[in-house]
Amino acid sequence: MDFELSEDQVLLQESVTRFVADNYSFEQRRKLVDTDQGYSDKQWSQFAELGWLGMPFAEDVGGYGGTPVETMVVLEEFGKGLVAEPYISTIVLGGGALVHGGTAAQQQELIPQVAEGNLKLALGFAERQSRYNLADVQTKAEKSGVDYVLSGMKSVVFGAPTANKFIVSARTGGAARDEGGISLFLVDADASGVSVRGYPTVDGMRAGEVTLDGVKVGADALMGAEGEGFGALETTIDYAIAATAAEAVGAMSALNDMTLEYIKTREQFGQPIGKFQVLQHRMVDMFIAHEEAKSMAMMAAMRIDDEDPNERRKAASATKVQIAKSARFVGQQAIQLHGGIGMTDEYAAGHYFKRLTMIDRSYGDGDYHLARFGAVS
Amino acid sequence: MHMNFSADELAFEQKVAAFVSENLPADIKDKVDRGIELTREEVRRWMEILGQKGWAATNWDKKDGGPGFTIAEKFLAEDAIFMNGAPKMVHFGTRMVGPVLLAFGTDAQKAKYVPKILTSEEVWCQGYSEPQAGSDLAQLQCSAELDGDEYVVNGTKIWTTSAHCADRMFALVRTSKEARKQEGITCLLIDLKAPGVEIRPIITLDGKHVFNQEFFDNVRVPVSDRIGEEGDGWKIAKFLLGHERSNATYVSMNKRNLRKLKEIMADQRADGERLADDPGFVRKLADLEQDMLATTTMAMRQLAAASADKPVGAEASIMKLRVMDAYKQCHELMMEAGAYYAQPFERGHIRGEANTEWVGPDYLYRMSPDYFESRAMSIAGGSHEIQKDILAKRALGL
């Protein structure tokens, strides 16, 4: 048992911390997320140079062979600054799908481009009716000679507006909500029949509705065996849960720091409000909520690559439940303890709160994962 | 970073488990399983079995006569002991008096007491709380006045767990009213068979006899049974606080209780199905199990930090809060699982004195008493509110 980071991991952490300190002050971030694109191309290139974009990929496909622990380290620091670049959508979701579901040829071709920062991916897995069930896929892929024709719509696809390629789940067989019969396809963003309605999300990131209207793709766009994409998709989402858990932990830690500092300095009734015992105990509960979330994010980073899929599911769901509990509490109480100023858009706390709230709206909320955890444990 | 125990550590756990299953007397195991109060004789019998194996003091170094376990081994040993049905016991001797003697005792005191602590030949209890001094412990009034080479002790201690099973008490007494409250406190080791000591049982709301009140009427305690100097009591008590919060024990208790809860759910029926198939109940179970997983992970993190000789600090108080919450929650669910059968209550059964049939399945009988008992978890040994005060001050600087 060892909960310490290795020397290399500590170095990585330091470099991400430095990046966030230099580029993600609250004002800098506000400016950035208010631009049309919502993030910076320059910073994306910088990620590539620093090796963060290739981090989780195997060395033989152009990556740096990092483990989920490295991803945790990067995202925890990202969370502290609410980094807006599409790291999760391209690296964790898109990249993850390539790793878990792509053919060797697809990996060889695409991962180096991702690692160099020249290719952005987005993964379309949710649909209007699906909520968090990954098997509830209505988008169809019909064989047409050697090609496939895709039609349907993918909902709230993170990173969609600037993705060069989509990976989408589509039904090649099976009935509604069957796990069998789901296939993953690579689709060029500019392919004919693809349209994207991009929009900002509540937390200042970007997503879009991706409509596939008779999009023709070749057999080489199919990832893995036909009808067997569900496993890769589920694994990818579990990895994404581990990654966002770390991001949430970072965001909670920043929010707690900010709130603690505030209640130590804000004076009412002739004393810092942090002298009132109700607020002290509340702050302690927030501190505990963060510590618990951190423990679970670490657990997820250590267990998410377990060979036993049930162990992986258990780790992912238990972690997501914890994040839901902790993030909700920390977010809500941070606003409460700030009073009026906490409610304003011009103060950082609300932005952390919003990101934390949206993390619970992604990959399954607390209720969803509590049921899943109950089913697998 | 990894979360696995080594092969050696796992083998060690097996060894402890095997020892307990072979040596834990069946009658004791059965009583524990059914939540029946243990007698003084039973408590001592089991403590001596562990003592003879050298495992009474799992937390002691080899040089002091302990087994010299690593931190991971301590954790695993506790876990194996509990998961194999051993009673929950308060090891005041090995966890409290022993470490204090080793740190502050004279050679004579060590020679006199330590061996019997190691073998559990002598059982100890902790005399801190008084009617007027609970959370505000420094308020304690039980007085000890020097008379030649003896202290004369007068006053009372209350809520003393297992005093009725114990030979001796580790007490905090007041030797001076002059100085700051904290500075007039002294540690004495009191023989509970000394003349003038009276023990009055206090029955808890679950019907058991767990704690007591003691009255001291001119009880004479030799100065040689004072630990440290006069006025050192508070410092010594504080030293212990660091040692006392061994909440890992409760992580294992929780695990065992969860196992029990699942057994109950598999047996109880609801709507013609097993309670284990009731989605509403399963959800509550999942919530609890997730909580326990989080506390266990946190315990592991602390364990890893302690093994790496990093300071554990405030996290110990966090553990106390979270582990005890889960403990209470688990007992509440077990009671809930019993539905109507949470209601029958015959004190004789709980105390092992009845020879009538149980009403309903025998495992249900203890569920509400256990629930009531579990409420103490956020009161005893520094209430939840006090733990949060400590965290606010120490960890957050508020």
Next chain:
Amino acid sequence: MDMTFTPAEQAFRREVQAFVAENLPAPIARKVADGVEMTRDDMSTWMQILAKQGWLATNWEQKDGGPGWSTAQKHIFEEECAAAGAPDIIPFGTRMVGPVLLAFGTPEQKAKYLPGIVSGEMLWCQGYSEPGAGSDLAQLQLSAKLDGDEYVVNGTKIWTTQAHMADMIFVLARTDNSGRKQDGVTCLLIDMKAPGVTVRPIITIDGRHRFNQEFFDDVRVPVADRVGEAGDGWRIAKYLLGHERSNAAGVAGAVRMLKKLRAIAKAERAEGETLMQDQDFRRTLADVETRLEVLRMTAMRNLARASADKPVGAEASVVKLGMAEIRKDISELSMQAGAYYANPFDPKAIREGWGNQQPIGADYIFKLAPDYFEMRARSIAGGSNEIQKNIIAKRTLGL
């Protein structure tokens, strides 16, 4: 004990229902339903419709120009307005300044301001809070110095709801720094268009413009616009706190939110069925519904007490605290119902609705997260939950 309304009260209820159904302009009702931001025009249109019927200053006696309703009638009116989806009126005129003027105003002040308040033509806002004075309101620093027959006002007020729509602001200002803090506070009525007043919008975390900060730079306020004497401000503010609002609107508002939530749950899909058929969701919903029922009953108890002219003390605060929590929870559950669709955020749609743009997801979804964020203010504004509990502890429990 009797939980029913009298036949006369029931007839009154039908009258209110019919009136609101006929007179609430459809575009306004639509905006309320969609959670779109109200403009000043929307607010004054509706307030003036009510005023024409004599139903704006619902809490006023007939002799003062109000309808002179019984407690039960007020309750019914608020319930029906909320149920029909009418916007909450801007309360500061009829609920705050009006009663204060009736109690403390000079005949000239009454003549000058009451008609505009009763007719809904003059909109007011409440200037209590300052950056340094929130829960500890007595700490307020906005200074008003006498100069001939005018006060010269300098300083700032913050978090002022609807100041950007208001004609007048009712402020608490400091006229004396020497004695006990509370004794140096004075009430002034300030024209928002007076030279030296500037209003800075503050956008809330839900993306809407609801409150503001005002700066006062040598703003001259005639002594004639001081309410009561210099130093009476605190007493007047406390008098107002005693005029605790009834909980009816809150309860009815929550009932409406819940109705909406049920409609959403019937429209959203989960596992091939509606979300409403999802066990977990139903359980959580049932939990909220039973809690609301408890609050409704407590509100009814209060109503019965008030109707019998018995004092309603802590019970009102209990309902207020409970309502804050339940409305927060319903909004949270509504957001949860949206699943992934809680993510999209279109600031323009929040303010103006979708117009002829195709909504993202469904037209009701995009505002669920913003509403949830907005609801967080329920336990902060107008005396935070912590302060409310402190007050209950002190006044009711004697702690």
